[in-house]
């Protein structure tokens with residue numbers, strides 16, 4: 001049985017509604033989603049000593065937690081009032097919870113159709129254009145899947161990942177080591193205050209799902225701008241009207257994000273918005289993610 005088949009069978013045994021939506025997503029995504037799912041599960045089963053059930057449990061826990069928070073958000077109309085330090089202590093510094101959260105999140109890449117479509121955008125529009133890439137900076141790798149997939153395709157490049165969470169640094173380092181990516185280096189750092197020795201050094205930057213995690217996302221965009229070489233290219237995403245335990249900056253429309261990106265001096269050369277529900281005129285409450293390919297212009 002493949003890892004993906006095991007994952008589906010265990011999801012069916014655990015939670016029918018999660019299993020039904022998972023099977024629909026897999027059917028919709030065809031062969032490409034199966035390849036992605038197998039690749040992710042092969043990587044991350046190493047973190048849980050081969051016990052796929054732990055990955056299913058992490059995914060189910062994350063889905064239930066997100067659904068509850070989203071419902072509260074849609075009723076109240078705003079994210080819970082919490083500051084960055086509070087989130088850091090409760091989520092990023094909480095080793096077991098953060099590890100489980102990142103394992104659940106990486107599984108959503110193949111289990112949620114909107115995340116799968118964003119993955120296809122990442123591969124088609126970002127990965128495929130990096131043929132001569134040398135230095136990659138990944139902001140907030142979390143689970144590390146995006147940066148490590150970039151290294152898998154371009155094994156001669158060097159990757160630095162900076163994340164505020166020790167759990168993220170540990171997980172990404174462990175996967176990189178077990179897949180012999182000796183050119184990946186993860187550090188516990190705050191992306192809001194980028195070290196000067198990173199300025200102008202990276203021809204590729206990955207910044208997935210970070211902007212909504214900080215009180216001043218424009219400072220992250222300034223860091224992306226500073227890190228890029230002239231002509232360098234970045235993949236940047238942001239979650240909009242999507243509640244999560246660690247989302248503190250509420251973007252309410254796609255244009256709020258794109259305006260902030262262009263105000264930071266970055267040029268958007270491609271973009272896609274994906275929602276968990278049909279996007280009808282930016283209805284508040286439909287969790288949406290915008291992914292962009294940007295350059296320094």
Ligand SMILES: C[S@@+](CC[C@H](N)C(=O)[O-])C[C@H]1O[C@@H](n2cnc3c(N)ncnc32)[C@H](O)[C@@H]1O
Pocket residue numbers: 092105139140141142143144146162163164165168189190191192207208209210213214
């Ligand atoms: C939702 S995860 C994103 C994981 C992955 N990049 C993705 O797109 O799926 C958010 C990550 O942002 C990190 N993070 C939050 N604030 C940060 C900051 N100020 N500097 C660096 N990392 C930060 C968290 O520790 C977490 O790993």
